[in-house]
Amino acid sequence: METCSSFVTFLVGDQYSFIFCLPSKVYYSLSNINFASPPTLPQEDMLTLPFDKPPSNQTSSPFKTSWATNQLVKSVKPEPGRALEESEREDEERDGEEEEEEEEVQEQSGGLTTRGSYKKKPNHARLDRVRLRRIEANARERNRMHGLNNALDSLRKVVPCYSKTQKLSKIETLRLAKNYIWTLSEILRTGKRPDLLTFVQTLCKGLSQPTTNLVASCLQLNGRSFMSEPGGESFSLYPAYHHHHGPEVVGSSTADSGRPLRPFGSFSGPYEALYDSPSPDCSSSLDSGALSPPLNFNGIFSLKHEEPVGYRSCHYGLRYCSISQRSSADLGPYDIHLRGQFYPVQDKLNKPFHN
DNA sequence: TAGGCCATCTGGTCCT
């Protein structure tokens, strides 16, 4: 028996219309059904639903009910149908009646009615509206979270380590992205390409062991080589996690899509990647599955404060923000303050785009 | 089986 995930009834007179969803299908009836008798639905729509006891809203796996609930909301909202409108009218009428009733009760008791001594009749239509609003709010919340997840997916694609088969977790994606941004800003600030070891170490700060190994595979490094690094950080790269668990890493020799190695695998400096990147305004670069992180300096580093008009309008203009006056040695990737500032390297980076 | 991660529900708060 499938479990009902959402159930809404609409009171129309002394009968109910109902709408509810199962993991596999949405059922609704805008014709009135007397709950005292079993529903007579077409065989294909027949349900083993205990009508004497309306099912709970939370009795089934939420994962499987997303579509169904959305369908439910669609079914109810744009075409609420007669039942809803009528129930609302009824509701208003009943509200009026109830108020009158209440006044009557108070009059009869000589105004001695104490708060709470009068029990309102259950107003089904009102409850239905509350339930419906809750269902709609749930749907909005789901969509909102889906949007957030889509954004995270986009972020996964532009951080140095992207695997379709072993996605980075949300938190790891954010951490890696933060480290990546910090690393790139350092590259711009110093104008020097870091050695691979430093690059990876910075990138992996604060990441979990599996993610660290994933990054290592992305960069085609042997994790062991980091473990004996003198004066190394507390983190280390652990060996060959991916050999056993087989994350198909874009950029590794087992790249899932046969796409070319990402520039970071043979890290050749930021400039190459920059020159290869498409126009920052070309949003399709993400959708088209571009593998090189689009070093969108306008997008990544631009802050909310003032921005030179010339650069704002130039797709390829490099807006360079760097670490503020503090020494970079003081700064870990967890304490970063970017400030809009131009450095000579910016001219170098911009040169090809200002012909 | 415990722990991590995730999707969803839910009620509260803030904003328009």
Add this chain to the structure above:
DNA sequence: AGGACCAGATGGCCTA
């Protein structure tokens, strides 16, 4: 009033 946002709770799935 209604929507966006947020955080806590809950339960499912997966892996070590």
